[in-house]
Amino acid sequence: MDGILHPFGSAGRTGRRWSSPFGRRRERPTGYLADDAPAPGGVRLQLNALQALCRQAFAVRLAAIAIGAPFAMTNATDGLPRYGVLAAAVLGVMGSYAMLRDWDRFGPRLLAHPTLMALDLTFGAVLLLTASPASPLAYATVCTPLLSGLLYGWRGAGVFTGLQFIVLLTVFRAWEHRPGAGANTLLVAGFCIGAGIIGVTLRNLMFRFGTASQALSEATSRLAVAEAVDSERARLAREMHDSVAKTLHGLALAAEALAASADGADPVALKRQATVVADAARIAAAESRTLLSDLRRHTDLTDPDTDVLPELRSMTSDFEARTRIAVVVRHRGANPVLPGTAAHHVLAIVSEALENAHRHAGASAVTVELDVSAHEFSLHVRDDGVGLPTPATPATLAAWTRSGHFGLLGMTERAACVGGLLALDRSSRGGTEVRLTLPLPSAALPSPPTPQEEAAHA
Template sequence: MPPARPPRPLRRPGSPLATRPGPWPSAIEDDAPPPSLRIQLSALQALCRQVFGARLAVIALGVPFAMSGAADGAPRYAVLAAGVLGFMGSYAMLRDWERFGPRVLAHPTLMGLDLLVGSILLLTASPASPLGYVAVCTPLLAGLLYGWRGAGVFTGLQIVALLTAYRAWETRPGSASSTALLAGFCVAAGIIGVTLRNLMFRFGSATRALAEAHADLAVRDAVESERARLAREMHDSVAKTLHGLALSAEALAATADRTDPQTLRHRAEEVARAARRAAAESRTLLHDLRGTTGPGTDLLVELDALVDDFRTRTGLAATLRTDPDPLRRPALADRVVHETATIVAEALENAHRHARATHVTVTVTLAAEALAVSVTDDGSGLGTGPVTPDCARLAALRARGRFGLLGMAERAAALGAALRIAPAPAGAPGTTVHLTLPRPVPRPLPEADHAR
């Protein structure tokens, strides 16, 4: 039985990580696929700046050696000019990498000009001087910036420059050993530069692929969240109203031939009101989808209108109990008011349709730490034991298609509120839906409200 092949790493189609099939390549196997210019500049910025900083210091220390080894006249001025150019070039790359880095990446001849300037200084200062270490910086930078081909070309040119400097200073003690050591350092620096380049590029590409994957997951989560929100809105508004409209229309059609005109007119007005309510709820949903909101609403005003409409539509006795002190009226955001009112509306509809209640009480209490809203009915109830968003009984209700309770739990979770649906105390019929919101900031009413 052949040995199992090790699993391949996950790679996004079309990304730089997907250009090479199979296991991850070695950092020194070949040049990593170059990512975008922005990733290249970001990946190489710290390393190249450190190399240019070290090169800047070496040039500052080694120029006096080069000046002392140059003949008077034009040679000395040429060495001075080369020292100034090398110093200013390294300083510019160190100071403003974002501006000059793309030019060096796009034009390797600039690195060749830098090599020529360093070779002039090295030729007049000898390989044994501090300027010898400038020779090591060139292959290292070439490997970081251009990969294997660039490292090979500039390492070869730098070794030629070292041999030329050695021929000029071969009579000086230590020149041979210094030249051989620097040549070995140049080869090693080129390999190290390419290795670091490949590692940084692959790390940058992997980081980009990971960021894209996170972005895709965030988009999917946002889409799923929006779908769930739309399902709640449709269930709690338009779908419910249209269901009631259909029932009213069916009843009207079934009894039209044996109903007196006054009753028929009354039922037709009920159908018209239900249709207008569905249209208004559809407009509200469209405004929400387009990101537009209406004027701010007060929770107590909203609940009062909700209870009054419920009482008119169903004929059930419904009462709203609130704090008698108007100065303690809570200031809530429109979204909180909307979600809270929708939870209360769903609780009222459940009491009417499923619990067969005869009386419903909505209570709003502003406590020290929280705002509590409860809906209590005297209907058949849910049985024994409370129903909370994380209990198994709610999962069973979801499985039976009780999307109203599911929507209530999701809305409460979106507000950071606690929702508890519990049967009435022992001996009393009915159910209590209790919603606890974080305590809002009390606000004074406008002067007109005080006058009333």
């Protein structure tokens, strides 16, 4: 539709070429015609709104012709003039009704062939010449500049408004003897000018709004893609830090121990350290495969709900066996059943807190507490280590991240991913305390077991 909206000739060699959906190329108007806004590509909302306005204009024109045709028939003389007026009225009504009822079929033809608009103007001229400028048919002529402005822009509005002025002048000469003919003609001429300006203004406003909306939509899409890429990069960084990076760090420590024990040449120690290195390498390979599988799976799959408590007990048992640090798990309230993604992030936060207690705090005991209420999931991890060197503020967190310590940042990001809140502080025993609070819908929590169910289970 956009290329046909300037069908009146070329703007000269200085104009820019632009394409038409009907296969032709037009010159982009220059000078005062450069204010014509091209139709935005790919935005149908503004084009549909413009078509609706055109159909409404044809509806008004149809009503005006239907009301004013009897005036023309009354003033027409018998014989051929009466049949001519009747034919003009029928053709004018049929044309307006066809545009109103089936715009999708006839609208493109009107856009491609502006001479059809001139033919419709001729029918209106015949009726107006017979009916007088004081009849309702005079106001049907106002629709022609309005439609030309909506469809063809400034050039079309100027051409058809000029033709309409010629028709009005001819009608005035034929009816100047009638009182009020001059005033009515002048009034309709003013309406024609205003209608043409309004049509072009509405057309340009719609197209410029469509272009701006399209640009805003594209910018929003680019921002959404960039945000998704950043989010995925952060997720990969967290997963690698909490899985492969930790395993490789343990593998490096085991390799150093193997190198140190090689000096004594104790076969038993060498075999034990080599087994540790091999196990760490296999774990790293398994974690890498898991990470790659997670990248390749469909993102629309929903993970099933997970009971956090058994997974947490299994994790702490493995940690206790590996580090010889005592871990106590306490649970209050309902069963901590969370969506799969939320459970994954909660377990990863606990794992990171345990590893920090082992590597950095020098702790000998860790306590993990779960408290599940009707609307909140609460997790506390406390150790008896040396505690944080400085209070965990956003500034200190950024400083630790710049120095290469990404664990606390990953914990904070994981809490944000599930809509929770993470707090790091010194515990009352002097160690470090990690607190995670996660709001939960009450319907998602299973009801706590009754005393009878507990007795039956026992």
